[in-house]
Amino acid sequence: MVLLPGLDGTGExxxxxxxxxxxxxxxxxxxxxxxxxxxYADLRPFVSAAxxxxxxxxxxxxxxxxxxxxxxxxxxxxxxxxxxxxxxxxRNPVRRWSGTVKALAKPWVLRLKPPRxxxxxxxxxxxxxxxxxxxxxxxxxxxxxxxxxxxxxEVLDCDSRDDLGRTTVPLLYLEAAYDRLLSPSCKExxxxxxxxILFKSxxxxxxxxxxxxxxAATVIMAFISSLPPSPSA
Numbered sequence: 001m002v003l004l005p006g007l008d009g010t011g012e013x014x015x016x017x018x019x020x021x022x023x024x025x026x027x028x029x030x031x032x033x034x035x036x037x038x039x040y041a042d043l044r045p046f047v048s049a050a051x052x053x054x055x056x057x058x059x060x061x062x063x064x065x066x067x068x069x070x071x072x073x074x075x076x077x078x079x080x081x082x083x084x085x086x087x088x089x090x091r092n093p094v095r096r097w098s099g100t101v102k103a104l105a106k107p108w109v110l111r112l113k114p115p116r117x118x119x120x121x122x123x124x125x126x127x128x129x130x131x132x133x134x135x136x137x138x139x140x141x142x143x144x145x146x147x148x149x150x151x152x153x154e155v156l157d158c159d160s161r162d163d164l165g166r167t168t169v170p171l172l173y174l175e176a177a178y179d180r181l182l183s184p185s186c187k188e189x190x191x192x193x194x195x196x197i198l199f200k201s202x203x204x205x206x207x208x209x210x211x212x213x214x215x216a217a218t219v220i221m222a223f224i225s226s227l228p229p230s231p232s233a
Contacts, residue, residue: 001021001025001026001027001028001057001058001060002027002028002030002047002050002051002052002057002058002059002060003017003018003027003028003029003030003060003062004030004047004059004060004061004062004065004068004069005029005030005031005032005062005064005065006062006063006064006065006207007063007064007148007151007152007155008136008139008140008142008143008148009031009032009033009034009064009143009147009151010031010032010034010139010142010143011029011030011031012135012138012139012142013135013136013139013207013209013210014027014029014209015135016132016209016210016213017209017210017213017216017217019213020213020214020216020217021217021221022221028050030046030047030050030065031046032046033147034142034143034144034147035144035147036144036147037146037147037149037150037151039150039154040067040068040071040154040158043068044068044071044072047068047069047071047072048072051072051077051080052079053079054079055079056079056080056081056230057079057080057081058080058081058082058083058084058224059072059073059080059082059083059084060083060084060086060220061083061084061085061086061088062086062087062088062207062209063086063087063088063089063182063206063207064151064155065088066085066088066089066090066160067089067090067158067160067163069083069085069088070083070090070160070163070164070167071160071163073163073167073169073171074163074164074166074167076166076167076168076169080169081169081170081224081227081230082169082170082171082172082223082224082227083167083169083170083171083172084171084172084174084220084223085171085172085173085174085190086174086176086208086209086216087174087175087176087179087181087182087206087207087208088173088186088190089155089158089182089186089189090158090159090160090161090163090164090186090189090190090193091158091159091160091161091186091189092155092156092157092158092159093155093181093182093183093186094156094181094182094183106149107144107145107146107148107149109145110145110148110149111145113137113141114137114140116128116133119133119136121180122180122181122205122206123136123181123205123206123207124136124205124206124207124210124211125178125204125205125211128211132210132211135210136207136210161189161193164189164190164193164194165193165194167194170196170198170223170227171190171194171196171197171198172197172198172199172200172219172220172223173187173190173197173198173199173200174200174201174202174208174216174219174220175187175199175200175201175202176201176202176204176205176206176207176208177201177202177203177204178203178204178205179205179206180205180206181206182206187199198223200219200223202215202216202219203215204216
C-alpha cells in the first residue's frame with residue numbers, strides 16, 4: 001500500500017490510519033519537499049520512486065494528491081492492483097470560490113495559525129480531538145507558506161480528466177459525507193469518466209482518513225478483498 005498525502009505533503013497525518021490497518025499490510029508513505037514548491041509534474045518522480053517495481057500494490061491518494069495518483073494509474077503499470085481516492089478531484093474542486101481561495105492562499109496569510117473555526121468547518125469537523133488538531137497544525141507549520149500557496153494554485157489550475165479517462169485499474173472513491181470543501185461536481189466527474197468506479201461514503205469531514213481512520217480502513221479493506229486475484233496467482 002502506497003499513500004500519497006494531502007496539501008501538507010508531509011505524510012505525517014496518516015499515522016492513525018496506518019495503525020488501523022491489519023498487521024499484514026505494509027504501508028509506504030510518500031512525502032513531498034517542505035522547503036520548495038514543486039508543481040504536479042515535478043512531484044511525479046516522487047510517486048514513481050515510492051511504488052514497488054514488481055510487487056502488487058494499492059495506491060491511496062488523499063485530496064491534493066489525486067491528480068498524481070490518476071496520472072500514475074494512466075500509465076497502466078502491471079503491478080498496480082487498484083487506486084483509492086479519498087475526497088479527491090481531477091479538476092478545480094472549488095470553482096465557485098476560486099477567487100476567494102486564491103486571495104486567502106497568499107504566503108503571508110498562510111504564515112498565520114489557522115483559526116480553529118476554519119479547521120473545524122472545512123477540514124476536521126466539530127469536536128476535534130486535541131491531539132489531532134495539534135498534528136494538523138504541526139504538519140502545516142513544517143511547510144513553507146510559499147510552498148502551501150503554490151500547491152493551492154496547482155489545485156485551482158489542475159485538469160486531470162484525460163488521465164482519468166485513460167485509467168483501467170479498479171477505482172474506489174471514498175466520499176466524505178460532511179465535506180464542506182469540495183464541490184459535488186468532483187464526484188460527478190469521476191462517475192462520468194469512469195462509470196465503473198465504486199463510491200463509498202464515510203461519515204466524516206474532508207480529512208476523513210484522519211477523523212475516521214478505523215471506518216475508512218474497514219471500507220478500504222473490504223474493497224481490496226473484493227479485487228480479482230493477480231493474474232500470476
